[in-house]
Structures are given as C-alpha cells and as structure tokens.
Amino acid sequence: xxxxxxxxxxxxxxxxxxxxxxxxxxxxxxxxxxxxxxxxxxxxxxxxxxxxxxxxxxxxxxxxxxxxxxxxxxxxxxxxxxxxxxxxxxxxxxxxxxxxxxxxxxxxxxxxxxxxxxxxxxxxxxxxxxxxxxxxxxxxxxxxxxxxxxxxxxxxxxxxxxxxxxxxxxxxxxxxxxxxxxxxxxxxxxxxxxxxxxxxxxxxxxxxxxxxxxxxxxxxxxxxxxxxxxxxxxxxxxxxxxxxxxxxxxxxxxxxxxxxxxxxxxxxxxxxxxxxxxxxxxxxxxxxxxxxxxxxxxxxx
Ligand code: NDP
Numbered sequence: 001x002x003x004x005x006x007x008x009x010x011x012x013x014x015x016x017x018x019x020x021x022x023x024x025x026x027x028x029x030x031x032x033x034x035x036x037x038x039x040x041x042x043x044x045x046x047x048x049x050x051x052x053x054x055x056x057x058x059x060x061x062x063x064x065x066x067x068x069x070x071x072x073x074x075x076x077x078x079x080x081x082x083x084x085x086x087x088x089x090x091x092x093x094x095x096x097x098x099x100x101x102x103x104x105x106x107x108x109x110x111x112x113x114x115x116x117x118x119x120x121x122x123x124x125x126x127x128x129x130x131x132x133x134x135x136x137x138x139x140x141x142x143x144x145x146x147x148x149x150x151x152x153x154x155x156x157x158x159x160x161x162x163x164x165x166x167x168x169x170x171x172x173x174x175x176x177x178x179x180x181x182x183x184x185x186x187x188x189x190x191x192x193x194x195x196x197x198x199x200x201x202x203x204x205x206x207x208x209x210x211x212x213x214x215x216x217x218x219x220x221x222x223x224x225x226x227x228x229x230x231x232x233x234x235x236x237x238x239x240x241x242x243x244x245x246x247x248x249x250x251x252x253x254x255x256x257x258x259x260x261x262x263x264x265x266x267x268x269x270x271x272x273x274x275x276x277x278x279x280x281x282x283x284x285x286x287x288x289x290x291x292x293x294x295x296x297x298x299x300x301x
Contacts, residue, residue, distance in 0.1 A: 006028060006029050006030045007029055007030065007064045007065070008029065008030045008031075008032070008062050008063045008064055008065075009025055009029035009030070009031050009032075009063055009064065009065045009066070009067065009155070010031070010032045010033070010034070010053070010059040010060045010063040010065075010066045010067070011025060011031060011032075011033050011034075011050075011059075011066075011067045011068075011069070012033070012034045012035070012056055012059060012060075012066070012067070012068045012069075012070070012079060012086075013035065013068055013069040013070040013075075013100075014033060014035040014040050014041055014044050015069060015070075015071075016130055016236075016237060016238065016239075017069060017099075017126065017129075017130055017133050017238075018069035018099075019044055019133075020130060020133035020134040020159070021067070021069060021099065021126070021133050021138070021158075021159045022044065022048070022050070022067075023044075023048045024133075024136050024158045024159040025067070025155075025158050025159070026048045026049050026050045027158070028158050029065075029158075031048075031049070031050040031051070032050065032051045032052075032053045032058070032059045032060075032061075032063065033045065033050045033051070033052060033053065033059065034052075034053045034054075034055065034056055034058070034059035038052065038054070041053075055084035056079045056084060056085055056086045056089070057083070057084045057085060057086065057088045057089035058084075058089065059089070060086050060089040060090040060094075061089045061090075062091075063090065063094060064094060064095065065094065065095040065096075065097065065155050066086065066090060066094060066095070066096050066097070067097045067098075067099055067155075068096075068097075068098045068099065068100060069098075069099040069100055070100050071100070071242060071245065072100065072101075072102065072103070072106070072245060073098075073100060073102040073103055073106025073107060073109070073110060074106065075100075076098055076100055076102070076106075076110060077106070077109065077110060077113075080110075080113060080114075087114075087117055090117070090119060092117060092118035092119065093118060093119075094119050094120070095119070095120050095122075095148070095151050095152060095155070096110075096114050096119050096120065096121045096122075097121075097122050097124050097152055097155060097156065098110060098121070098122070098123050098124060099124050099125060099126055099140075100123075100125065101125045101173070101176050101177070101180065101242065101245075101246055101249070102123055102125065102173045102249075103173060103177070103249040103252065103253070104123075104143075104170030104171070104173045104174045104177075104249075104253055105170070105256075106173075107121075107123035107143060107169050107170045107172075107173045108169050108170045110123075111123075111169040120144075120145075120147075120148040120151065121144070121148070121169060122142050122143060122144030122148050122149060122152045122169065122172070123142070123143040123144070123169055123170060123171075123172040123173045124140050124141070124142050124143075124144075124152065124156055124172055125140075125141050125172055125173055125175075125176035126138040126139065126140050126141075126159075126160065126176075127139045127141070127176065127179055128161075129237055129238060130237045130238070131237075133159060136158070136159050136160075136161070137160075137161040138159050138160045138161065139160065139161065139162045139163075139164070140156045140159075140160035140162070140163045140164065140172075141164060141166055141171075141172035141173075141175045141176050141179075142156070142163065142164060142165050142166060142172045143166055143167060143168060143169045143170050143171040143172035143173060143174075144165065144168070144169055144172075145168065145169075146165070149165045173249070174253050176246070177246050177247075177249040177250035177253055178250050178253070178254075180243055180246035180247065180250065181246065181247045181250035181251070181264050181267065181268075183219065183220065183243070184243055184244075184246070184247050184267050184268075184271055184284075184287075185263065185264065185267045186218040186219070186220040186221075187220050187224075187284065187285065187287055187288060188267060188270055188271075188287060188291075190218075190220050190221060190225065190288065191287065191288040191290075191291035191292070191299070192291065193216075194207070194208075194225075194299045195291055195292065195295045195297045195299060198297045198298070198299050199295070199297050203301060204230060204299055204300065204301035205226075205230055205301030206301075208221060208225060208226065208230065208301070224285060225299075228285055229285065229288055229299055229300075230299065230300055230301045231300075232298070232300055234283055234285055234286065234289065235283070236281070236283045237283060238283065238284045239280065239281065239282065239283065239284065240271070240274060240275055240278060240282045240283060240284045240286055240287060241275050241280045241281075241282075242284075243271060243284045244268070244271040244272055244274075244275045247264065247267055247268040247271055248268060250264060250268075251264060251265060251268050270287075271287065274286070274287045274290050277290065278290060
C-alpha cells in the first residue's frame with residue numbers, strides 16, 4: 001500500500017527563526033511557503049521541498065494548517081484581509097498557528113477574527129533560538145482552547161520538544177513576553193557586572209565558570225556568553241529590535257494586570273536606547289558590545 005499522502009500546510013514568514021521551523025514542517029507536510037521578499041522563499045525552496053506561493057491567499061489555498069512567524073501581531077493581522085489575504089484563501093475548519101512572539105491582546109483579536117470564519121487559532125510563540133529551531137528542540141508556549149491545542153500539538157512537535165498549553169488564547173504570548181523581558185534583564189546586568197570584573201583584572205573566563213556553578217547564572221551566562229561574547233564572535237541570530245518589542249509587550253501586559261514593574265521599565269528604556277543607537281538589524285547581544293564601547297572595556301577570555 002502506498003504511504004498516506006501528507007496533509008497540506010502553509011508557512012508565512014521565512015525569517016531567521018521561521019526558516020528552520022518551516023524546514024522541519026516540510027519533512028511531514030506538503031508545504032507551501034510565502035515570504036514578503038519572494039527571493040528568500042525561493043532560496044528556501046531551492047534546498048527544501050516546498051512550493052513558493054505568490055501571495056498569502058495562494059499559500060493557504062487547500063491548507064489544513066497555516067503557520068505564521070512575523071515580527072508582531074500587527075503584521076499577521078495585515079496579512080489576513082484583502083483579495084490576496086489569508087482569509088480569501090483559507091477554508092473553514094482550518095487550524096491557524098501563530099508562532100510570532102505576539103502581544104496577548106493582538107492574539108485575542110486575531111482569534112476572534114478567525115473564529116468568524118470558523119478557523120481555529122492558537123498563539124504558539126517559541127523559545128530556543130535559531131539553534132533550537134534547527135535542532136527541532138524549541139519550547140512552544142501555547143494559548144488556545146483545549147480542542148485546538150490537541151490539534152496543534154502534533155504539528156508543533158515537528159519543531160518543538162516541550163510543547164506546553166498555558167491556557168486560553170493570549171497566555172502563550174504573555175509567557176513569551178515575560179520570558180524575553182527576563183532575558184533582556186540578564187543580558188544588560190551581565191554586561192554591567194562583567195565590565196566591572198574585567199576592569200578590576202578578574203580573569204573573565206574563570207569568573208564566568210565560577211558564576212555558572214553559582215546562584216547568579218542564567219541562560220545568558222551559560223548558553224550565550226561563553227561562545228559569543230568571550231570569543232568576540234557575535235553572530236546575527238535574533239534582532240535586538242525584536243527583543244525590545246518583546247519587553248514593551250511584557251510591560252503593557254504587566255500594566256494591564258496592575259503590576260508595577262520599575263526594573264523592567266528601566267530594562268525597556270535601556271533597550272529602546274540601544275535599538276536607536278544600533279539600528280534595526282543589530283543582534284540582541286550587541287547590547288553587550290554597546291556597554292563595552294561605552295566603558296572602553298572588552299569582556300573577553
Ligand atoms: P526576522 O526579522 O529574521 O524575520 C521577519 C520575517 O517577517 C521575515 O520573513 C520578514 O519578511 C517578515 N516580515 C516583516 N515585516 C513584514 C510585513 N510587514 N509583512 C509581511 N512580512 C513581514 O525575524 P525572526 O524570524 O527572528 O522572528 C520572527 C518572530 O519570531 C518574531 O516575533 C520574533 O520575536 C520571534 N522569535 C525569534 C527568535 C530568533 O532567535 N530569531 C527566537 C524566538 C522568537 P522579509 O524577508 O521580506 O523581510
């Protein structure tokens with residue numbers, strides 16, 4: 001007997017993290033891809049089995065599941081409408097999984113709009129970076145009703161290792177924003193603390209090794225600093241502009257909950273300043289290099 005034919009899926013947004021996620025989906029689904037800059041979609045389809053669509057509508061035609069991974073909810077919302085938009089092509093009963101690091105209110109607006117067309121929605125932001133996406137080991141934070149989560153889970157398992165249902169639509173995005181606000185705080189505080197240690201002549205790599213068996217350690221000190229900061233090798237994997245956006249989302253979420261957040265407000269202001277100075281394409285760890293430039297101290301070892 002021939003193997004069962006794969007279901008049809010569409011992936012929109014082949015950015016730094018979207019590309020490796022879509023590549024995993026292409027192994028399981030008959031995949032159509034769409035990207036605003038078509039050239040990037042063509043480069044993708046040159047190495048991965050996928051059809052390049054000329055519009056969001058064309059990409060989603062006949063798809064059972066659609067995944068988006070764009071900068072914010074606003075870009076996803078824009079792609080829904082119009083004659084070439086997603087809603088013009090997507091049939092009722094489909095599943096819409098938004099892997100954008102979105103804002104909870106935006107996710108709820110999207111869910112409501114899609115529900116009118118009988119399309120199930122889940123916000124499914126991811127964590128684990130481009131390395132995690134390539135390895136298929138992302139953590140996926142899902143906000144959805146239980147039935148939608150059950151349908152989403154096997155799709156998300158194509159690129160996710162830990163796939164967690166946090167509650168109703170918006171809850172995945174809320175956790176992701178708080179996660180990234182903590183990440184940002186760790187980056188900025190690392191830069192301050194280690195600039196001081198380096199200036200005092202404490203051997204930086206040994207200090208980091210000790211810290212990483214002590215209580216001040218974090219993903220930043222364990223996972224990012226050894227390979228990227230101490231070596232001076234700063235690859236571009238995640239734009240600082242997107243991290244700054246995530247902190248802003250966390251702050252408005254906390255504000256909506258009535259939670260004062262003076263520390264995270266300061267983190268947000270510092271990141272906004274760094275974004276202005278470094279531009280839209282700078283990597284998020286460039287915030288550490290900025291601190292190095294300002295103090296005249298390089299954190300290397
Ligand atoms: P990139 O900046 O690398 O890519 C952004 C993608 O969105 C590109 O495909 C871009 O198209 C597309 N895009 C931008 N603006 C528009 C628009 N107005 N209309 C249509 N498409 C648009 O971002 P990432 O892939 O890094 O991030 C995507 C999402 O995933 C973000 O929400 C980010 O916060 C999140 N994320 C990223 C991680 C990472 O490590 N990079 C980790 C976890 C989450 P084009 O090619 O034309 O520019």
